[in-house]
Amino acid sequence: xxxxxxxxxxxxxxxxxxxxxxxxxxxxxxxxxxxxxxxxxxxxxxxxxxxxxxxxxxxxxxxxxxxxxxxxxxxxxxxxxxxxxxxxxxxxxxxxxxxxxxxxxxxxxxxxxxxxxxxxxxxxxxxxxxxxxxxxxxxxxxxxxxxxxxxxxxxxxxxxxxxxxxxxx
Numbered sequence: 001x002x003x004x005x006x007x008x009x010x011x012x013x014x015x016x017x018x019x020x021x022x023x024x025x026x027x028x029x030x031x032x033x034x035x036x037x038x039x040x041x042x043x044x045x046x047x048x049x050x051x052x053x054x055x056x057x058x059x060x061x062x063x064x065x066x067x068x069x070x071x072x073x074x075x076x077x078x079x080x081x082x083x084x085x086x087x088x089x090x091x092x093x094x095x096x097x098x099x100x101x102x103x104x105x106x107x108x109x110x111x112x113x114x115x116x117x118x119x120x121x122x123x124x125x126x127x128x129x130x131x132x133x134x135x136x137x138x139x140x141x142x143x144x145x146x147x148x149x150x151x152x153x154x155x156x157x158x159x160x161x162x163x164x165x166x167x168x169x
Contacts, residue, residue, distance in 0.1 A: 026098050030122035042123065043071070046095070048088050048136060089138050092156065096120070113155055121159030131162040139165065 033042055045068070052058045057069035057077055084094035090109075094100050097116040104112045120130045139156045157163040 026119035026122045034126045130160045132160045135166040137167040
């Protein structure tokens with residue numbers, strides 16, 4: 001891969017991450033990536049409860065995740081990242097929508113996100129082919145509501161041409 005191509009990819013990833021952090025929203029992030037590197041691929045890897053201090057790309061001495069760290073060496077590796085929420089569903093909603101909901105009442109969270117734009121939808125609208133793969137039961141299109149009895153739709157499949165959940169059940 002030519003150095004220029006890696007530089008363009010890093011620029012696109014940096015723009016995507018920076019815009020998401022600043023709350024510019026998924027449409028602005030998608031525009032920035034498409035403009036900075038129209039022929040680039042975007043790979044967003046999220047891992048639930050992964051400790052950076054146990055990854056060699058962050059200085060850990062054992063080869064615990066060679067493929068993940070190899071991917072990071074060809075892209076952008078953020079030294080500092082902060083979650084918008086303490087749990088998976090809230091953190092991913094904020095990450096994919098660019099919206100943090102600290103002032104929304106708990107019973108209004110789903111309504112708040114129902115009309116939100118999502119990064120996958122905005123990337124797809126700009127010609128990117130989108131796919132998501134998960135093994136987290138709460139992200140696979142249905143999740144238990146607060147009582148644990150009735151399934152409730154989730155928006156995580158929104159905008160993905162392909163969405164697969166490999167979680168048991």
